[in-house]
Amino acid sequence: MEAAMNQMSLMAGALSSSSIDGGASNNDNNISNTGDGLGVGGSAGDGRRHINFDISDANNENDGTNNDPDQVRELATTTSTGSDYYAKGSAEVATESALTLAKIQHRLRLTKKSDRLVIVLVGLPGRGKSFIARKLQNFLTWRGSECRVFNVGKYRRQAADGACGADFFDSKNTAAAQMRQLAASLALQDMLRWLDNEDNSTNASGGGGGGGGGRTSGMFTTTTNSNNNMRMMMTLMNNERKDRVGIFDATNSTRERRDWVLRECTCRKKRAGKPTGVVFVESICDDVDLLNENFLTKVNTSPDYIGMDQKVAMEDLLTRVKKYEEAYETIEDDTQSYIKIYNLSSKMLVNHIYGRMAKSIVPALMAWNVGTRPVFVCRAGQTMNESTRASLRCSMSRSESLGVQGRAFRDALFGYMQEECLDFINRRQMTAFSPDLNTGTSISGMMNRSVSKMNFRKSLDGDLGCLSTIQSEEVEEADEDLYVGTDGVTPLPFPCYIMTSTMPRARQTVDWEDMPYPIQMLSNLNPLDKGDFTGQELEDIAVKHPEWYEQLVEDPFYTRFPGGECYGDLTSRLESVVVDIEQQVGPVLVVSHVSVLQVLVAYFRNTPVENCTSIALPLNTVLKFTPAKGGGWQESQIRIQTSPSNSHNDLSSMDNTAADANVPAVEEQRTPLARTPVGSYKKIDVMHHAGKGSPPEMVSPSESLPIWGDHAMRDTSYRRHTTMPVLPLGRGAL
Numbered sequence: 164m165e166a167a168m169n170q171m172s173l174m175a176g177a178l179s180s181s182s183i184d185g186g187a188s189n190n191d192n193n194i195s196n197t198g199d200g201l202g203v204g205g206s207a208g209d210g211r212r213h214i215n216f217d218i219s220d221a222n223n224e225n226d227g228t229n230n231d232p233d234q235v236r237e238l239a240t241t242t243s244t245g246s247d248y249y250a251k252g253s254a255e256v257a258t259e260s261a262l263t264l265a266k267i268q269h270r271l272r273l274t275k276k277s278d279r280l281v282i283v284l285v286g287l288p289g290r291g292k293s294f295i296a297r298k299l300q301n302f303l304t305w306r307g308s309e310c311r312v313f314n315v316g317k318y319r320r321q322a323a324d325g326a327c328g329a330d331f332f333d334s335k336n337t338a339a340a341q342m343r344q345l346a347a348s349l350a351l352q353d354m355l356r357w358l359d360n361e362d363n364s365t366n367a368s369g370g371g372g373g374g375g376g377g378r379t380s381g382m383f384t385t386t387t388n389s390n391n392n393m394r395m396m397m398t399l400m401n402n403e404r405k406d407r408v409g410i411f412d413a414t415n416s417t418r419e420r421r422d423w424v425l426r427e428c429t430c431r432k433k434r435a436g437k438p439t440g441v442v443f444v445e446s447i448c449d450d451v452d453l454l455n456e457n458f459l460t461k462v463n464t465s466p467d468y469i470g471m472d473q474k475v476a477m478e479d480l481l482t483r484v485k486k487y488e489e490a491y492e493t494i495e496d497d498t499q500s501y502i503k504i505y506n507l508s509s510k511m512l513v514n515h516i517y518g519r520m521a522k523s524i525v526p527a528l529m530a531w532n533v534g535t536r537p538v539f540v541c542r543a544g545q546t547m548n549e550s551t552r553a554s555l556r557c558s559m560s561r562s563e564s565l566g567v568q569g570r571a572f573r574d575a576l577f578g579y580m581q582e583e584c585l586d587f588i589n590r591r592q593m594t595a596f597s598p599d600l601n602t603g604t605s606i607s608g609m610m611n612r613s614v615s616k617m618n619f620r621k622s623l624d625g626d627l628g629c630l631s632t633i634q635s636e637e638v639e640e641a642d643e644d645l646y647v648g649t650d651g652v653t654p655l656p657f658p659c660y661i662m663t664s665t666m667p668r669a670r671q672t673v674d675w676e677d678m679p680y681p682i683q684m685l686s687n688l689n690p691l692d693k694g695d696f697t698g699q700e701l702e703d704i705a706v707k708h709p710e711w712y713e714q715l716v717e718d719p720f721y722t723r724f725p726g727g728e729c730y731g732d733l734t735s736r737l738e739s740v741v742v743d744i745e746q747q748v749g750p751v752l753v754v755s756h757v758s759v760l761q762v763l764v765a766y767f768r769n770t771p772v773e774n775c776t777s778i779a780l781p782l783n784t785v786l787k788f789t790p791a792k793g794g795g796w797q798e799s800q801i802r803i804q805t806s807p808s809n810s811h812n813d814l815s816s817m818d819n820t821a822a823d824a825n826v827p828a829v830e831e832q833r834t835p836l837a838r839t840p841v842g843s844y845k846k847i848d849v850m851h852h853a854g855k856g857s858p859p860e861m862v863s864p865s866e867s868l869p870i871w872g873d874h875a876m877r878d879t880s881y882r883r884h885t886t887m888p889v890l891p892l893g894r895g896a897l
């Protein structure tokens with residue numbers, strides 16, 4: 164430290180002496196007494212640029228310095244001497260020294276592409292390890308890996324024949340320690356066997372979390388026709404191609420244990436030809452309130468405490484945690500790849516993390532939170548109805564605007580969203596200020612404008628006077644902005660993070676006039692790019708390009724449209740959207756199109772994305788996903804009855820045909836709906852779905868044929884059957 168200080172003062176000395184004897188003419192400080200103020204010198208022969216200081220300037224007081232802030236600012240922004248370096252860096256071709264080469268080699272070793280990855284969770288009990296494991300499994304399965312969680316606790320309960328008391332977790336209890344090691348060892352063996360594809364069971368034996376990546380799971384197994392058999396084979400082949408990620412869920416709380424896991428996974432001798440990457444993810448939490456809440460959750464949900472009195476169970480868990488704390492060693496070996504997550508990702512430390520971990524998993528880990536905000540997704544409103552389109556004999560254009568039905572849906576959607584979002588905010592506000600801190604999480608949320616600050620204060624000082632005010636100020640201030648429109652002035656009736664594609668019909672579906680919502684228009688949310696086949700009907704493609712069509716039927720997920728995309732490509736571009744949705748702590752609305760929503764819904768349903776082409780998405784329906792405690796999502800579907808006559812729409816008196824004829828290249832008829840169209844919607848058929856896997860019946864396809872496409876007019880929940888036997892779909896399926 165002292166040496167560094169000395170060095171700094173030496174440098175300062177050198178600098179000041181150079182400015183004092185700045186009169187000396189050298190190539191770095193060419194000082195000229197030109198009388199026209201500080202100016203930029205010309206280019207020196209050596210390529211460097213020089214500044215000419217005018218030492219006659221009064222501000223300089225003849226000491227070569229300049230105290231005029233305006234001049235300094237102007238110079239700083241206009242002179243190019245040295246500033247090119249900061250703007251662009253050196254233009255010289257980069258060179259590699261032996262040192263940088265060695266560093267890169269090290270990085271390469273850790274980036275090496277291996278088809279197998281092991282993520283080892285680390286942390287004391289109640290730190291969210293299993294929560295993180297489940298989120299990881301869902302995310303990685305969705306984005307195309309086979310992923311399975313191996314929870315050592317399950318093996319331990321098998322080995323110990325049931326639940327174990329706190330003493331079992333004492334590191335000095337040698338018999339128990341042996342049993343714990345046995346459980347870990349069995350789980351690890353199973354994980355490695357599964358990673359090496361030597362385990363053909365569909366569930367992780369004994370300890371695995373099962374998972375969306377089941378090898379023969381999904382709709383394809385139940386069908387009998389040859390197309391479907393072919394597709395089943397394609398699915399199996401695709402699964403064979405997939406990389407595998409095993410998640411080892413235990414406390415892994417000592418260095419010895421972690422080193423053992425690392426050795427077992429990477430031992431060159433034992434695992435020759437099976438390269439496996441290992442990354443540790445340690446969850447650290449010292450927020451006492453949060454921990455209390457987590458422990459309560461554990462006591463209420465862990466199989467170890469079933470049927471036990473809550474108080475007794477809590478005491479046992481706290482003693483168990485203490486035993487673990489006595490032996491706990493945080494990760495310190497910087498030669499290993501690891502990520503440390505502190506207090507709900509409020510801080511993260513990332514060490515030797517490259518490749519897909521850096522690209523996908525780190526952003527996802529940063530985004531996940533335990534907030535309870537709902538996510539709403541729906542298709543853009545209708546442009547023109549099918550009979551109109553048929554009579555006009557025109558195909559769908561991407562730039563079409565909303566028709567009468569679409570505008571009615573837009574208005575109805577506003578009413579629905581307002582009710583939902585305000586209801587959410589009201590409930591969260593009550594939780595944030597509830598005296599029972601155990602009922603929710605301590606994550607900051609938004610305040611509801613509809614309940615005034617004064618009422619809050621009153622409730623805090625009055626009935627709920629004993630409350631901790633930890634959140635009050637933070638909650639209010641952090642989210643104030645969410646209630647103000649993009650113009651910075653107009654108050655918004657409810658807070659919502661809105662994302663749409665760049666298609667006019669999607670943007671117009673949330674075009675609630677006079678309500679300047681900050682809307683994220685993202686091309687990532689645009690429909691599947693059908694390349695050369697854009698605008699063509701599936702029947703026509705089948706006739707004109709039978710070979711390509713057959714391939715599509717066989718492998719709907721990976722067959723790429725000529726010059727366009729396949730669903731696999733679409734999934735890649737939706738990864739950042741998923742992360743963006745996950746990181747929100749307030750309500751989110753996504754307005755997009757069938758193909759995109761199929762992929763997104765697969766994520767929320769925790770089903771393999773390859774099967775998403777069979778997900779039906781009816782028009783005028785909102786799919787609402789609410790976070791479940793364990794990290795998954797509960798689904799409900801709300802069909803919204805729209806009524807054009809309710810929509811304050813100046814076109815509402817026109818008949819559908821006339822209004823819907825307002826198609827491509829015609830600008831949308833703007834409708835003055837400034838007045839909140841509350842009540843202009845009616846919920847019908849609200850379907851709830853709590854588990855994972857199969858969706859609510861309403862949109863569950865009655866057969867296992869895929870549904871492709873984004874045809875705006877086609878309501879895919881009511882597919883019509885064509886008389887053409889080779890076609891899985893009717894007209895308009897694309």
Ligand SMILES: Nc1ncnc2c1ncn2[C@@H]1O[C@H](COP(=O)(O)OP(=O)(O)O)[C@@H](O)[C@H]1O
Nearest residue numbers: 288289290291292293294448457460507508533
């Ligand atoms: N990053 C985190 N830090 C702290 N707590 C978390 C985190 N993520 C989730 N939680 C919460 O921790 C609680 C306990 O989660 P669990 O996964 O059972 O813990 P563990 O497996 O570490 O014993 C859950 O209620 C969850 O909401």
Ligand SMILES: O=P(O)(O)OC[C@H]1O[C@@](CO)(OP(=O)(O)O)[C@@H](O)[C@@H]1O
Nearest residue numbers: 288315316319343347413414415416
């Ligand atoms: O083998 P270690 O690293 O102790 O970790 C596994 C243990 O993790 C524990 C720690 O409490 O948690 P959990 O069941 O919640 O996943 C025990 O069930 C389990 O025996």
